Amino acid sequence: MPAPATLTVDLNALAANFRTLEAVGGVPVHPVVKADSYGLGAAACSRRLMAEGARTFFVARTSEGERLRAALGAEPAIYVLDGCLTGRAARLRAADLRPVLNADAQLAEWRAAGGGACGVQIDTGMNRLGFRPEAAPEPFEGLDLVLSHLACADDPAEPMNARQRDAFAAAAARYPGALRSFANSGGVFLGAGYAFDATRPGICLYGGGPEGRPDARIRPVATLAAEVLQVLDVPAGETVGYSRTFMASAPTRIATCAAGYADGVLRSYSPRGRVFAAGELRPIVGRVSMDACAVDVTGLDIAVGDRVELFGAHRMLDDAGAAAGTIGYELLSAINARVPRVYVG
Numbered sequence: 001m002p003a004p005a006t007l008t009v010d011l012n013a014l015a016a017n018f019r020t021l022e023a024v025g026g027v028p029v030h031p032v033v034k035a036d037s038y039g040l041g042a043a044a045c046s047r048r049l050m051a052e053g054a055r056t057f058f059v060a061r062t063s064e065g066e067r068l069r070a071a072l073g074a075e076p077a078i079y080v081l082d083g084c085l086t087g088r089a090a091r092l093r094a095a096d097l098r099p100v101l102n103a104d105a106q107l108a109e110w111r112a113a114g115g116g117a118c119g120v121q122i123d124t125g126m127n128r129l130g131f132r133p134e135a136a137p138e139p140f141e142g143l144d145l146v147l148s149h150l151a152c153a154d155d156p157a158e159p160m161n162a163r164q165r166d167a168f169a170a171a172a173a174r175y176p177g178a179l180r181s182f183a184n185s186g187g188v189f190l191g192a193g194y195a196f197d198a199t200r201p202g203i204c205l206y207g208g209g210p211e212g213r214p215d216a217r218i219r220p221v222a223t224l225a226a227e228v229l230q231v232l233d234v235p236a237g238e239t240v241g242y243s244r245t246f247m248a249s250a251p252t253r254i255a256t257c258a259a260g261y262a263d264g265v266l267r268s269y270s271p272r273g274r275v276f277a278a279g280e281l282r283p284i285v286g287r288v289s290m291d292a293c294a295v296d297v298t299g300l301d302i303a304v305g306d307r308v309e310l311f312g313a314h315r316m317l318d319d320a321g322a323a324a325g326t327i328g329y330e331l332l333s334a335i336n337a338r339v340p341r342v343y344v345g
């Protein structure tokens, strides 16, 4: 019996997206597996990506790197995007993690602990993390990767993309021995000049399009499905759910489905969220509650125990994100630990 709500991860689709990203970029893909592979499970996803040839991974936190090292063994290189935070050098070294250093204080911390393989992040305009190009450190022993991050890669028309690319090329030229890593998912699709030596995609591996909408080149990977807990006939004039935000204007059949905001079905799915039920896209009605949402299934052949799809092959992740007023990244990473990840392929 599957759990009432499940997140099914199609590892063959993940592998296909990895190969597509390598083909489009023309350089190796170094997968970003932070936040537990955007909620899909970093151990299982990374193992499959290793089987496809990936040998370098990125996480955000030291703790994520430690877990990934335990799952993958000694072979792959694992970079930590937070860098070397105060007091973290020993943990990084113990797990053979490579910090992506963001500031002089991090570099000093890393060196004081003995240094070793690491990267440097150059901030080419996003103003989030990294050295400004004019303040970037001199080349030093152990530095094997230089990266920067695009602020608007999901918008190919944005002129800042080319400015960041050129600023990165200039800054990276100071470090001839270091591998240059620039493009995230959107960047992979911006053209050959953006790929540099290796790309660093996340969301496109996991089934989101490079421009925040479904893209025929990217296969859906994750399916969030929920069991129908109850089917009820609501007479005209009655309301459904908390705060009476939906009133039946005619007799309405409602399926109460076992996925609520504690499972990652954001409350903002109402009122525009839709669910694939018995072969059709149907609206979520009323408020999403913690453990359940209500779907208008009037006229459908649907029964208790059937499953509906919140996103997956029939309801694309990016479309679900847009309906919820957010992005696919947030939908994936919001899925609670109580939802079992089920791997196929």
Ligand SMILES: *Cc1c(COP(=O)(O)O)cnc(C)c1O
Binding pocket: 032, 034, 081, 149, 183, 184, 185, 186, 200, 201, 202, 203, 204
């Ligand atoms: C999250 C992240 C990525 C991956 O971005 P996607 O848009 O998911 O491809 C790449 N690089 C850095 C620095 C990141 O923080």
